[in-house]
Amino acid sequence: MSYTVREVSAMLGISPAQIRSFASQGFLDPERGPRGELRFGFHDLVILRTAGELSAAHVPQRKVQRVLRRLREQLPAGESLSGMRIAADGERLVVSDGAAVWNPESGQVVFDFDASDMPAPIAAREAETGDLYDVACGIESSAPDQARRVYERLLRIDPDHADAHVNLGRLLHKDGGPAHAADHYRRALEIDPQHEIAAFNLGVALEDLGRFREAIEAYQRALELDPQNADAHFNLAGVYERHGDKSAALRHLKMYRKLTVNG
Numbered sequence: 390m391s392y393t394v395r396e397v398s399a400m401l402g403i404s405p406a407q408i409r410s411f412a413s414q415g416f417l418d419p420e421r422g423p424r425g426e427l428r429f430g431f432h433d434l435v436i437l438r439t440a441g442e443l444s445a446a447h448v449p450q451r452k453v454q455r456v457l458r459r460l461r462e463q464l465p466a467g468e469s470l471s472g473m474r475i476a477a478d479g480e481r482l483v484v485s486d487g488a489a490v491w492n493p494e495s496g497q498v499v500f501d502f503d504a505s506d507m508p509a510p511i512a513a514r515e516a517e518t519g520d521l522y523d524v525a526c527g528i529e530s531s532a533p534d535q536a537r538r539v540y541e542r543l544l545r546i547d548p549d550h551a552d553a554h555v556n557l558g559r560l561l562h563k564d565g566g567p568a569h570a571a572d573h574y575r576r577a578l579e580i581d582p583q584h585e586i587a588a589f590n591l592g593v594a595l596e597d598l599g600r601f602r603e604a605i606e607a608y609q610r611a612l613e614l615d616p617q618n619a620d621a622h623f624n625l626a627g628v629y630e631r632h633g634d635k636s637a638a639l640r641h642l643k644m645y646r647k648l649t650v651n652g
């Protein structure tokens with residue numbers, strides 16, 4: 390989905406002239422619509438929202454542009470500004486990427502990225518875990534590494550965010566880390582024992598790890614929470630088949646067929 394200059398201006402409260410200025414200076418990556426008009430994607434909205442917040446904090450426009458320009462020069466090749474979080478700390482601007490916080494004008498690290506060490510203005514903003522969760526969900530498919538860093542940042546602020554544990558686990562699993570993924574799925578179930586997705590995903594991770602008895606328990610837990618979970622029945626059938634329990638495998642396979650045919 391993409392948005393016109395007018396739509397972005399209405400959503401974020403930034404003037405069309407400011408939006409075009411940021412685009413012309415290379416801070417954004419807009420597309421061209423059928424009539425040649427600028428259209429902006431989600432990554433552009435993240436950067437523009439930050440610019441709008443800094444303007445609302447009375448940071449001069451020239452300073453915002455200077456910092457964005459310096460930051461773009463400091464980033465590794467291919468990394469997007471949208472993965473950064475820029476905030477005002479008194480009279481200076483600081484940038485965080487989930488691992489460190491630094492002054493983009495000097496390039497010097499300001500302090501370790503730990504919510505307990507952050508200045509109050511930044512801590513208050515980072516405490517908006519709902520915003521962080523929405524941002525991470527929005528960039529999972531296009532920028533999974535950045536999404537993972539945002540989920541990790543969110544969990545440092547709110548370790549009991551079950552959905553963030555599940556989503557982070559899924560990204561780790563896709564990246565070849567089923568053991569770490571299983572840890573996050575277990576933590577999500579500790580926080581919310583009714584989290585059916587966490588139980589099912591835990592079963593998948595354990596199955597990939599070759600821990601079939603534990604995988605069976607996780608899938609069974611998923612079915613306790615949602616007896617209509619066809620995928621859990623199908624996966625259980627496969628695990629039981631490998632274990633030589635033909636009757637259990639057939640029972641779950643029949644349930645899978647029943648649910649998918651009726652569905």
